[in-house]
Amino acid sequence: MTDLREPVELNDGRTMPRIGYGTYKVGDDEAQEAVEAALATGYRLIDTAEMYGNEVGVGRAVNGSGVPREDVHLTTKVWNDHHGAAKARAALEASLERLGTDYLDLYLIHWPSPKQGLYVETFAALLEAKDEGLIRSVGVSNFLPEHLEQVHEGTGVWPSVNQVELHPYFNQPELRAWHAERGIATESWGPLGQRTGSVLAEDAVTAAAEAHGKSPGQVVIRWHLQNGCIVIPKSSKPKRIAENFDVFDFALGEDEMAAIDALETGERQGIDPASGER
Numbered sequence: 001m002t003d004l005r006e007p008v009e010l011n012d013g014r015t016m017p018r019i020g021y022g023t024y025k026v027g028d029d030e031a032q033e034a035v036e037a038a039l040a041t042g043y044r045l046i047d048t049a050e051m052y053g054n055e056v057g058v059g060r061a062v063n064g065s066g067v068p069r070e071d072v073h074l075t076t077k078v079w080n081d082h083h084g085a086a087k088a089r090a091a092l093e094a095s096l097e098r099l100g101t102d103y104l105d106l107y108l109i110h111w112p113s114p115k116q117g118l119y120v121e122t123f124a125a126l127l128e129a130k131d132e133g134l135i136r137s138v139g140v141s142n143f144l145p146e147h148l149e150q151v152h153e154g155t156g157v158w159p160s161v162n163q164v165e166l167h168p169y170f171n172q173p174e175l176r177a178w179h180a181e182r183g184i185a186t187e188s189w190g191p192l193g194q195r196t197g198s199v200l201a202e203d204a205v206t207a208a209a210e211a212h213g214k215s216p217g218q219v220v221i222r223w224h225l226q227n228g229c230i231v232i233p234k235s236s237k238p239k240r241i242a243e244n245f246d247v248f249d250f251a252l253g254e255d256e257m258a259a260i261d262a263l264e265t266g267e268r269q270g271i272d273p274a275s276g277e278r
């Protein structure tokens, strides 16, 4: 059985931790403290984005934490108004500057933004930056198979990671299988499924939490890991930041996994990437 403490091997020969700290809605002023707490807890993957407006605080935490830079896997993302080769390159340089680092471990195209029709060109520009050593791994976010196919057709490369909405209410088994066939790692955003409805109050989750003496949040994070997904829960609370990382001393049984899988509704909580709204 896979040791879930061990990093995931990516299709470009690099590796990536399976659990990270997400920073959406963590303001720049609180990001430094929150990311410092995450690093002190043991997280070694930090997920930000130019759109989150907190790269300065995240960078301060990473650079001031005492954890060697090479031990931290740092992700950021190019926003939709920076698609196209020149704009993406400028956005990358600006993110590096704000983060106070000279390379990213993973750079993602945040949304395919299909109406612009520039995501293949953007991906190609990121591959060039990878060749120059500014990025270790190139990935995407919110891409559907049709977008991934276009990227592969245009560049001959499958992204290393696709970060997508994924939680028990929308658990995307077909997409996960499609990714696995092509060596693309699946990374779950919104993993706790809290945007509409409450995954954490579902019987399947609370029963497993009680059985293992863990919290509902820990059960859902463990469910992602056992499904082979990279997971990046966010909390602004130090207690929960620690709690969400403490998921390696228990395992969900097949029945428990199946009961959580059965919460699937087929409904997204976020925007449909096919709509082109983003």
Ligand SMILES: NC(=O)c1ccc[n+]([C@@H]2O[C@H](COP(=O)([O-])OP(=O)(O)OC[C@H]3O[C@@H](n4cnc5c(N)ncnc54)[C@H](OP(=O)(O)O)[C@@H]3O)[C@@H](O)[C@H]2O)c1
Pocket (backbone or CB within 6 Å): 021, 022, 023, 024, 025, 047, 048, 110, 141, 142, 163, 164, 188, 189, 190, 191, 192, 193, 194, 200, 215, 217, 218, 232, 233, 234, 235, 236, 237, 240, 243, 244
């Ligand atoms: N690529 C994309 O388009 C995209 C979109 C959305 C998110 N993301 C990334 O994915 C990360 C995670 O997604 P997310 O922030 O939307 O949602 P999430 O991590 O699923 O949920 C965060 C919410 O759950 C609460 N929470 C955290 N731990 C908890 C626990 N143990 N028990 C109960 N409640 C808990 C948090 O509240 P408190 O802060 O009060 O604890 C917060 O309200 C983001 O931070 C971001 O890095 C990417």
